[in-house]
Amino acid sequence: xxxxxxxxxxxxxxxxxxxxxxxxxxxxxxxxxxxxxxxxxxxxxxxxxxxxxxxxxxxxxxxxxxxxxxxxxxxxxxxxxxxxxxxxxxxxxxxxxxxxxxxxxxxxxxxxxxxxxxxxxxxxxxxxxxxxxxxxxxxxxxxxxxxxxxxxxxxxxxxxxxxxxxxxxxxxxxxxxxxxxxxxxxx
Amino acid sequence: xxxxxxxxxxxxxxxxxxxxxxxxxxxxxxxxxxxxxxxxxxxxxxxxxxxxxxxxxxxxxxxxxxxxxxxxxxxxxxxxxxxxxxxxxxxxxxxxxxxxxxxxxxxxxxxxxxxxxxxxxxxxxxxxxxxxxxxxxxxxxxxxxxxxxxxxxxxxxxxxxxxxxxxxxxxxxxxxxxxxxxxxxxxxxxxxxxxxxxxxxxxxxxxxxxxxxxxxxxxxxxxxxxxxxxxxxxxxxxxxxxxxxxxxxxxxxxxxxxxxxxxxxxxxxxxxxxxxxxxxxxxxxxxxxxxxxx
Numbered sequence: 412x413x414x415x416x417x418x419x420x421x422x423x424x425x426x427x428x429x430x431x432x433x434x435x436x437x438x439x440x441x442x443x444x445x446x447x448x449x450x451x452x453x454x455x456x457x458x459x460x461x462x463x464x465x466x467x468x469x470x471x472x473x474x475x476x477x478x479x480x481x482x483x484x485x486x487x488x489x490x491x492x493x494x495x496x497x498x499x500x501x502x503x504x505x506x507x508x509x510x511x512x513x514x515x516x517x518x519x520x521x522x523x524x525x526x527x528x529x530x531x532x533x534x535x536x537x538x539x540x541x542x543x544x545x546x547x548x549x550x551x552x553x554x555x556x557x558x559x560x561x562x563x564x565x566x567x568x569x570x571x572x573x574x575x576x577x578x579x580x581x582x583x584x585x586x587x588x589x590x591x592x593x594x595x596x597x598x
Numbered sequence: 599x600x601x602x603x604x605x606x607x608x609x610x611x612x613x614x615x616x617x618x619x620x621x622x623x624x625x626x627x628x629x630x631x632x633x634x635x636x637x638x639x640x641x642x643x644x645x646x647x648x649x650x651x652x653x654x655x656x657x658x659x660x661x662x663x664x665x666x667x668x669x670x671x672x673x674x675x676x677x678x679x680x681x682x683x684x685x686x687x688x689x690x691x692x693x694x695x696x697x698x699x700x701x702x703x704x705x706x707x708x709x710x711x712x713x714x715x716x717x718x719x720x721x722x723x724x725x726x727x728x729x730x731x732x733x734x735x736x737x738x739x740x741x742x743x744x745x746x747x748x749x750x751x752x753x754x755x756x757x758x759x760x761x762x763x764x765x766x767x768x769x770x771x772x773x774x775x776x777x778x779x780x781x782x783x784x785x786x787x788x789x790x791x792x793x794x795x796x797x798x799x800x801x802x803x804x805x806x807x808x809x810x811x812x813x814x815x816x817x818x819x820x821x822x823x824x825x826x827x828x829x830x831x832x833x834x835x836x837x838x839x840x841x842x843x844x845x846x847x848x849x850x851x852x853x854x855x856x857x858x859x860x861x862x863x864x865x866x867x868x869x870x871x872x873x874x875x876x877x878x879x880x881x882x883x884x885x886x887x888x889x890x891x892x
Binding site: 417418421422424425426428429431432433435436437459460461462464465494514515516517518519521523542543544545546547571572574576590591592 | 621622623627628630631632634635636637638639640641642643644646648649671672673674675676730755756758759760791793794815828830831832833834
């Protein structure tokens with residue numbers, strides 16, 4: 412195979428998206444992302460979703476904001492307007508309550524939060540999940556996310572179908588998701 | 599140039615999407631990203647119709663462009679593709695879409711449901727159960743289940759927002775008063791995840807129970823109407839019914855497929871124009887062919 416750089420990136424975007432979609436349809440299950448570089452993992456991951464049509468806000472590491480702007484041409488906006496919120500240290504520092512949750516007519520016009528955490532699949536925070544995409548009940552363990560952050564996530568998703576969808580990315584390049592349709596509890 | 603001509607020329611000349619002058623997946627990246635974002639929201643809000651900017655495709659709107667755009671936005675080089683049209687692998691529309699996607703993504707095709715990782719379909723869900731590793735993309739002509747009772751888009755959006763479905767129930771009730779049963783044969787309305795009433799696309803009643811708590815992700819694309827919606831795996835999909843008028847599927851008792859002998863599949867009725875005799879064949883041709891061989 413002798414692909415151009417652009418072609419390589421396009422195909423990688425397709426593969427990344429497929430993992431994100433699989434994660435979103437199986438809340439709480441952890442999936443490895445192929446070809447994810449160690450340093451720019453979140454930038455690589457969101458390249459398949461973000462472009463100049465989307466607004467984003469980074470909470471935490473400002474280097475990530477620069478990298479995302481450069482890679483995706485997405486606009487940096489305030490947290491309250493952002494389509495994508497990237498919480499580089501597993502916390503939105505209280506901003507979660509002010510993010511877009513959509514309207515009853517258009518619940519899709521809501522934020523997606525990407526939490527960068529230490530680890531998925533093991534850790535000190537254990538969650539139980541039920542709802543669409545989950546066969547009965549499943550468990551998700553995380554390291555690097557505060558239990559209060561998670562409680563806030565549950566609060567902002569109390570008025571379904573309004574809400575915020577969460578993606579998680581760990582240091583080993585694995586993803587998991589908790590869409591708003593999932594009912595969650597802390598063990 | 600017509601798509602069929604284009605496909606024929608390029609199929610013979612090249613065996614590689616890179617030489618076609620189109621990128622992997624055909625569409626521009628901006629279009630793919632918009633569709634991907636819409637699909638993710640659709641999965642997060644099962645049964646809710648996400649508006650999106652439907653693009654021009656090399657086939658006319660109304661011929662599967664909604665399904666095609668979803669397929670092209672998520673296909674990977676590892677996929678094995680199956681495309682069916684009313685259960686049939688070999689109809690013109692199915693073959694054109696299949697050849698096109700296979701070409702612009704450089705992926706193999708199959709008629710075997712079990713072998714496929716990605717299936718695009720019009721008006722049927724395959725008979726063989728699908729797994730959690732597969733995705734079914736359904737082409738949708740009319741995404742709005744409430745359109746029969748309310749012509750205004752603004753009003754149906756309000757009805758969905760408030761879960762105000764009284765008129766839909768009234769419509770079904772009046773149907774029973776008039777005809778003694780609910781007469782909807784395809785596009786049978788369902789409630790998804792206890793919240794949204796959804797049009798499952800023009801699948802027969804036979805296929806509706808397959809959506810309920812399935813292993814598979816179902817994605818619905820309406821290209822002309824510019825809507826995307828989804829049913830994730832393990833999601834409650836309940837057909838609208840009354841306690842004394844329960845939902846039921848088509849009755850094929852005493853009938854069987856004249857080709858493979860199946861008594862447990864959705865059958866197409868073929869009427870002999872000479873003598874008026876009726877024979878039945880499996881609508882799912884891939885499954886029928888598999889059974890006929892073994």
